[in-house]
Amino acid sequence: IAFHLMPFYTNARKQVVKTPKLYFYDTGLLCHLLGIRTVEALVAHPKFGDIFENLIIAETMKQHLNANQEPQLFFYRDASKVEVDLLDFTDPNNRMLIESNPDKPIMTGSPAISL
Numbered sequence: 001i002a003f004h005l006m007p008f009y010t011n012a013r014k015q016v017v018k019t020p021k022l023y024f025y026d027t028g029l030l031c032h033l034l035g036i037r038t039v040e041a042l043v044a045h046p047k048f049g050d051i052f053e054n055l056i057i058a059e060t061m062k063q064h065l066n067a068n069q070e071p072q073l074f075f076y077r078d079a080s081k082v083e084v085d086l087l088d089f090t091d092p093n094n095r096m097l098i099e100s101n102p103d104k105p106i107m108t109g110s111p112a113i114s115l
Contacts, residue, residue: 001025005057008074008087021075025062027055052102057086060098064090 004020024030030051036042042051057073064071072089076082086098 001029003058003061005073005075005086008076023054023057023061025058027051027058030054049100049102053085053100056098056100060086060088 002022002024005023006020007018009018031037031042034045034047034051036045036051042048045051061071061073064073069090074087074089076084076087084097085100086096088096088098
């Protein structure tokens with residue numbers, strides 16, 4: 001029903017937030033639990049951005065599981081509030097950073113990573 005997304009950190013970074021985030025595999029269930037019954041209600045809901053983030057992360061997780069891959073998914077946030085919604089390190093030759101803003105989703109490949 002749900003899974004944890006662990007934070008990405010190295011021992012050298014003491015300022016990183018280390019609490020995992022909880023996501024639902026099924027965003028339909030998530031919306032039901034929030035009382036969202038229509039697309040209009042979803043788009044107007046104050047948690048719309050969080051639900052969209054959940055959708056992106058859950059679908060990425062399911063894509064890897066369906067391909068029989070062990071997902072290496074994390075999020076990043078430091079003490080100064082620098083945050084990346086999803087770090088996908090499943091393919092070590094193509095590490096991805098994914099920002100799940102519903103207005104402007106952003107995905108970058110390995111060359112942009114400097115964590």
